[in-house]
Amino acid sequence: MTKYLLFLGLLAGALSAADTPSQFSSRTPRYRLQTSDVVEIQFKFTPEFTQTVTLQPDGFVPLQMVGELKLQDLTLEEARAAIAAKYAGVLHEPAITLTLKEFNKPYVIVGGEVTKPGKLDLRGDLTLTDAVSMAGGFTQNAKQDQVLLFRRINPEMMEVKRVNVRDILGKGHLNEDIRLLPGDAVYAGKSNMAKFDRFMAVSRLGFFFPLSFR
Secondary structure: OHHHHHHHHHHHOOOOOOOOHHHOOOOOOOOOOOOOOEEEEEEOOOHHHOEEEEOOOOOEEEEOOOEEEEOOOOOHHHHHHHHHHHOOOOOOOOOEEEEEEEOOOOEEEEEEOEOOOEEEEOOOOOEHHHHHHHOOOEOOOOOOOOEEEEEEOOOOEEEEEEEOHHHHHHHOOHHHOOEOOOOOEEEEOOOOOOOOOOEEEHHHHHHOOOHHHO
8 A cells, every 4th residue: 555655646746737738848859879779880080990889788888999888878979979089088089970770669658557558669650549559448447538648858857748538539639649759658547646747757667667668
């Protein structure tokens, strides 16, 4: 019971009452490197330093002569700048180009009170209700008027929105059926939610989704 009350408290602290569609982020973020991604690092004037690296489980890559560097959660441009800075003591103003050779397939997560919670490959346009349908639909316990959508705005923070899926499906409020972006997470709870903050730390996703989903 104590753990359940703690969870409800965290849930109540996750969102804000001000969550109309126009206020929810629709930005298209740049891709951020993840573990197992493969990146080719090309040095224009010193090709002997060119190499292809794979992000290790801890997010680091091994670089010739300068050691390891963490690239996880960086965009390609941020990674290029970080690598250039790492080589600053070896090369003078190195001209570096990064090419993403292999990367994790984009996905979304659907959890909570759905029939088949888990990861879904994101192929083309996919709306929130599409994702719920692909997850087998809601269970009988789901609060369809209080579905949560989590969207990362940077490596540490997520924006959260409460979506009334019952009205989308039952009243044709299609303008509220949000198009999902890679990394979005949809949670169907079974409890009424009070007012909550609009932003939350990414680290708190564990209260909503098992680690195996993320």
